[in-house]
Amino acid sequence: ARSILLEDGGALHVGSENCPYRSKAIISLYGKATEGASVEGYGKKFLGVGRGGILELHGRKPRSWTLLAKTLYPGGLRHGRYVSEKRWSSRGLNVCIVDAGTAQVMAADRFDTHLFVDEGRRLKEFLVHQAPGSVVAMAVGDSAAKSLTLETRLFLRSLLHSKSILHLQHRQPWALIGILGDDASSTVEDAEPSQGNRTSRLVMAAKDFKTYEGSSFRITAYSGWIKGVPHHGFKVEMSEGIILDLVDEVTSWLPGEEIVIASTDYSMHQAEAFRLLPCSECQSNQVKIDGNPLYLHMGEIVDGVDMRAEVGILTRNILIQGEMEDSCYGPNHCQFFSFDTFGGQIKKNFTSVHMAGVELKHMGQQILGSYSVHFHLTGDVDERGGYSPPSYLDNLAIHHCFSRCVAIHGANGLLVKDTIGYDTLGHCFFLEDGTEQRNTFHHNLGLLTKAGTILPTDRNEAMCLALRENVHGDYIPVPGTDCMAVSSFWIANPNNNLIENAAAGAQDVGIWYIFHRVPTGQSEGQYPTGQSELTPLGTFYNNRAHSNFKAGLFLGKGVKTSKASAENPREYLTVDNARFRPHQDADPRKPRAPAVIDGLIAFKNNDHGAWARGGDIVFRNCGFADNGIGLTLASDGTFPIDEGCSLEVTHSIFVGESNNVGSQGGRNxxxxxxxxxxxxxxxxxxxxxxxxxxxxxxxxxxxxxxxxxxxxxxxxxxxxxxxxxxxxxxxxxxxxxxxxxxxxxxxxxxxxxxxxxxxxxxxxxxxxxxxxxxxxxxxxxxxxxxxxxxxxxxxxxxxxxxxxxxxxxxxxxKYAQLYIQARRPENLTLSIARAAYHSHPLRLQGVHKGVSYQQYQPVVMLEQAYIVQWDGRAPEDVILYPINFNRGDWLHVALCYPKGTVFTVVGDLYQRRTGRARGVTRYAAASSYLRVVNERNERLFYFDDASGYLFVHLQAHEARKGHSYCSQHGCERLKITAQMPSGLPWSCTLNPFLEKDVGKQPPWRIQERAVHCTQCGAPWVQYQILLCSQILTFSFIAQVDDEVFLFHDRGILFLVLDACSGLILSRQHFDTDSFTEVAALATSYVETSVQESLAMLGYKGKPKPSWIKILNQAADQKPASLQYYVPLMLREYRCSRAVSQADLHVTKWTHYLRSCYGMSPVTAITF
Structure with a gap:
């Protein structure tokens, strides 16, 4: 259809909530932007739900998205895909050694057995030194037979069970794969009779293997002549179809459907999509994909931070799609997009709408209001609005769309759940006017969120500079501050809930809480000025944000709520300043309501993991890793606007460079x-x-x-x-x-x-x-x-x-701050020095340019004397604020003025919120500066006309509480007005204070060292095994918290660790050198000591955790080293008590194993 409009009792039903539709249903919206007339309020190419209309779409609901449970490597293999192909310059026997358990190429060499007899001896030595069980791939390049001796041929036949090597001829193609130490059944080979430099085919030997982690891969060796040119090569690559291990059961994902795997690196463009293949061998939490991944996708908790990639299903059995042209055309911003962006749209102003199990593709238009899914001025859509059941979007897959994912405009109480937004333009999950409240985003996934043209905040740099129709005059936007804010979750009012969502890659920001000082657009006038900045934060729990450029989470800033004008030429709704200061009922007279960011995981964000500015904000139980900057907490540049507020981060972990090293490419x-x-x-x-x-x-x-x-x-x-x-x-x-x-x-x-x-x-x-x-x-x-x-x-x-x-x-x-305001002039550099170090002044430029006053805010040591000078004639008005002073704290201050200056000095209490002053006290002129510094309870000043210094004593008389910069009665301040004669110099001596008046040199000397802190840090359980060289004669040591286990005998040490509590349950050593029945003893120990599941470097039990690791090293190689953070209390462990995500801990495993002091190699198995 060109369009579908439901209104006045019209309804469209596909399935129902109790009986979801099971077959395939497709609605295709067609039409071009340049064709046909628009329908008022809807536009073109739409599925619209007007007043009195009903839309009920209920398809099959597969699990929307989950996480990788095992890391997916480029090419599907931990060490990557290996391909080596050569033509000339490869004469002889070419050999590649592969570790059958890891698919890693351990060695490769060429042996010219065509020309040199000694090459056969070198080949034998090479193979003898390889580890038993290694895979040997061999292929002839050009020719290998002329100097290949019978002794070498017999050796290869015996070692690798070759049937053709004895009769290998000049320029005969031959390839073999065998396993060192195995029998003849493990060898595959292929040969073609010698035909000089012509063969009818490439001979090929190929064999399938499985890594320790269960990944199937194939090793291929080939040899032959093509058009007179010799060819040979080796390949180590995944077998057809890579099996993914996932955290959750995904039996609802079917062959032929499409999935997307999120980036776990800095670039969102490392997200990759795959088709699912049939997989009879897969477990309930496994799927097989068609194709080879280009990038690393983590499936592990790395260094204590959960970096497991999100994996989402994009296919649904109900599909709404736009039919598209082959390329961009007409008025569709083709200077920015090469493809057609005029997709379909769903717009709702309705009686009832429920959508579940629906796929939307090629939806949305680069036109204001024409979005993929758009709730337009619907008001309350929950019980408050009389809807039963409340409206919801559940299990939608919105992908390859051209304007947003879900736009909530003037709507409250909507539930958006289990919905994926992938590869879309503009803000993805989007609140529009700042009035939208009580909406809940639960377990949604947004990734590959790209720039669009509609709003300034959608645009990238090129769009920002080019689209200037709505600025005033010749104003040229500044992209970094006016635009470049496109986000996967754009939350325009704090009173909304974000629970267990993932912002897995946006061009700018993952989750942005943005503030509208007044409602904008069609919602103007719906709340008082500043209300959204005072509104308490809804629930923020266990959200993830990674692979974003500017920030994973940004809490702060606003949008410009006035039209472009000569006074402010920037476009309407560009990024602007705002201060979040939540209070109960959005009333600044009521107590503050701390905003809690609970369980944020932020990693691989180019700039910030998270940025927050405002009033009381608390981050807790968070993880930050591999970000340019993990977390910045900011209040205000002078005083916190919200008096007494503070920002805090607690029970969180910060990692600089984790073991997730990432992948080249994908726009990294x-x-x-x-x-x-x-x-x-x-x-x-x-x-x-x-x-x-x-x-x-x-x-x-x-x-x-x-x-x-x-x-x-x-x-x-x-x-x-x-x-x-x-x-x-x-x-x-x-x-x-x-x-x-x-x-x-x-x-x-x-x-x-x-x-x-x-x-x-x-x-x-x-x-x-x-x-x-x-x-x-x-x-x-x-x-x-x-x-x-x-x-x-x-x-x-x-x-x-x-x-x-x-x-x-x-x-x-003891330290505080001296806040100084200066007027007439406002462009001076201030020089302030402590009298005890008067030759080391601190020069401050101030922060304002071209405004009514300048300000400076040095940190000062209390109970000291300070000297203030300027790089020009002193300001006529100076105000001194003693901030962060407790009652009784004081400073002596000497300010430089020209001789003959007459002063008025007044003290008062200034209430910043109301702008009123009270308790005004006029200071009296003293007869000497000694009276000023000694009679501290008097309100005195003294001007020494000879030296040019005005002396004042600055003291806090009111009590300050908590984090307030001033007392609850207001900020104490001293206002100095100077009438200075013209034409007189203003230079002063360096130090006007006598030695006895500069303040006592503080007695503090740092001597006491902090004691060992057992309660410090986030609640992670540490498990450490140190190098034997670090602990004298012990070859092995394990430490769990403060409990140490020593191990220096040959054999196997078992440590049993409870995966729910992190406690050591049992330990046992088995002497493998003295007892032949150690296997039976170990088996009995495992069966009797562990009641539930047992994790080794492998795992006993039904689940297969992502942290399973195995590493083998030969005795003469470097120590085998494994380090891992093992998560405790995961759901799949089925611990006896319910555990919230806030309780998630990890255990750090570090293994260093090696032979010490001539002992044989030590094996350690840890549970």
Missing amino acids: SYWGRGAGGEYRTLPRNKSFPIRGFQIYDGPVRLTKCTFRKFTPTADRYASAIGFFMKNAWQISPQNNVSLVKIEKSVGLRVFLGQPGQWFGDNNSDGDKVAIFHDLDGSVTGFPDTFVGRLDNYLIRHPGCLIVTRWNGMICAG
């Missing part, structure tokens, strides 16, 4: 060496400074978190904790860290930057005053200390410890 731009020397994909570029937790503004808290694998390289810095770069704004000394665990794999705990790429000159105001409080010493080793920048003499004292690698220092002391 950067490939280089990691900290361990391995090649891997990299975020941003090779020199980008990786940070786990980034501090910005404040106050922010980091507690009960674990950091691992942040190690700098020659090309880049990598630190567990860092600071926002090129920061012109404040950094609060209330920023604090406690109970963190920084593992030995972290090479740089803290880094405060240095001049160079990415850091610029590292000379902005915020760069200079960077600071945080280490409450318990879990970062520095010294409790109740502060970390600040090395060259900041406002906080430095003789007791500080210098840490050059950090460009920082560790200082004990």
Whole structure:
């Protein structure tokens, strides 16, 4: 049909909720953008549901998506597909050695047995040194017979059971595959009678094998002459059809259907689609795919973070599709798209709509309001709106569509569940006007979300610069700030629920909470100004975000809610500033309502794992890995707008460079060496400074978190904790860290930057005053200390410890902030120095340009004297705020002015929310500066006309609570108005304070070291096995938390670990050297000691966890080393109690096994 419209009692039913449709149903919408008339309110090429219309589509509901349970490697094999083909320059016997258990090519060589007799002896030595059980693939290149001696031929016949080698002739094609140490039945070979340089075919030997992990693969060797040219080669590749192991049962996925596997790397373009093949040998959680993957798709929990790739089914038995032209045409933005983007659309303003088990393909148009699925101004669609059952979208597959996935516009209470959005244009799951509330997104998957043209926030750089019809005048948009925000989940009101969704690849952001200061579009006027920024966050639980460029999760910013004008020429709905500050009932007079981000997994995002700015926001039970920056928490550049608020991350893990090394290609731009020397994909570029937790503004808290694998390289810095770069704004000394665990794999705990790429000159105001409080010493080793920048003499004292690698220092002391506002003029550089270090001033540029006042916000040590000067004539108005001062905290301040200046000095309490001041007190002029510094309870000032300094005593008289920068009564401040004579100089001496008045040198010297912290870090159970060389004479040691197991006898050590609790249940050593019945003893032990399932490097029991590992090494090779984080309490273990995702822990397994002090190789099996 060109269109279908249901209204006034019209209904379309396919199946029902209780009786889903089982056959195939297809609705095809056809038509071109340039043909026919539009229907008012709907447009063209649509399935519309008007008032009084009913749409009920209920198809078969397969499991929508799950996760890989075992890693899928490029080509399907852990070590990749191997192909070697040669023509000339390969004369002789060509040999390839393959490990039958891993499909890894272990060695390859050529032996010219045509010309050289010694090559036969070298061939024998080569084969003798290969491990028993290795696969030997051999093929003749050109000719191999002339100097191949009878002795060598007999050796090969005996070793590999060849039937043809004795009679191999000049230029005779021959290929063989055999197994060292096996019988003749394991050998396959093929030969063709010699015909000189002509053969009728390539001879080929091929044999199938299965890896330790259960993957079937084929080894092929071939040889022959084609058109007078010799050919030979080897292939190691998956057998036809790769079997995927999945976390969940997928018997509802059928042969011929299409699946998509998400990227687990930085580029979303590594998502890959495959057709399913019949698979009689598959288990209920397995499927077989047609084709070979190009990229690495993780199926493991890596370094404690769940990086298992999402796998979704794209086929449904009810299909709604748009019929498309072969290429772009007409007014369809063909400068950006080579393909037709005028698809079908479903638009709903209805009596009842329920869709389940439906596939949508080639839907959506690059036209405002013409989306794949569009709920348009429907109001409440749940019980509040009188709908029973409430409207829902369940188990939809929306793919290869041209405008969004699901657009919710002026609709509330909609359930969107088990829905996939793959390869679409513009924001995928999209809330439009900012009024949409109480909608629930549960277990949806968005991936490969690309830019579109409709809104500024949909657009990429080229679109942003080209589409300027709606800007004012000649304004040229700035793509990085006005546009470039396309997201898989665009949440325009915080009062919505996101539960167990996956944002698995968007051009910009995975999940973006964006704020509309006022409702926009057709919803204008529906709530008061600023309400959405005050609205509490709905449920955010166990969502995943990876393979996005800007951020996995972005919580902050807004859209411009005014039309383009001369005052603000940017387009309507471009990205703008906003501050999220949730309060109960969206009322700022009521208590704050902390926004909780629970269980976020963010990995392989180029820039940020997550960014959050606003009021009370708490991240807990989160995992951040392989992001450019793991997490940034930011409040505001001066004061937090929401007084007393703070941001926190707790019970979370940060990983710098995980064992997921990624894959080249798929638009990954950067490939280089990691900290361990391995090649891997990299975020941003090779020199980008990786940070786990980034501090910005404040106050922010980091507690009960674990950091691992942040190690700098020659090309880049990598630190567990860092600071926002090129920061012109404040950094609060209330920023604090406690109970963190920084593992030995972290090479740089803290880094405060240095001049160079990415850091610029590292000379902005915020760069200079960077600071945080280490409450318990879990970062520095010294409790109740502060970390600040090395060259900041406002906080430095003789007791500080210098840490050059950090460009920082560790200082004990009392610190706060001095907030300075300056007017008339507003363009001066401030110089502030502590009197004790008056020759080391800190110069601050301020943050504002071209506004009514300038501001500066240095961090200061309390109970000290400070000197303030300017690089020009002093401002006429200066306001000093003692912020983050507790009652009784004080400073002496001397400010430089021209001689003859007359002052008015007034103190008051300023209430920022109302803009009112109270308690106004006029300061009196003192007779000497000694009265000012000694009579601290008096409100006095003194101007020394000889030196040019105005002396004031700045003290907090009100109590401050919690994280508030000021007291609950308001911010105490001192307002200085100066009437300066013209024409007089303003330079002052360096230090006007006498030695006894500069403030006592603080007595703090760092001596006490933090004790070992058993409660630090996220709740991960560690399991560690160390190298024998590290523990003297012991060849093996295992440590689980604080319990150590020593093992130095030959044999097998069993450790039984409960996969539900992480506890060691049992241990037993079996001496394989002395007892011949060890197998029976071990079997009996396993059967009696383990009541349920048993995990080795393999696994006993029905499920097959993704963490099964096996590694073999010869005695003379490097130690066999396996390291893995084994998840505890997974659902498939069927633990006795119900376990929430928040309880998920992992156990770290590290194995180092080797022969020590002449002993035979040790075998270790761990459970």
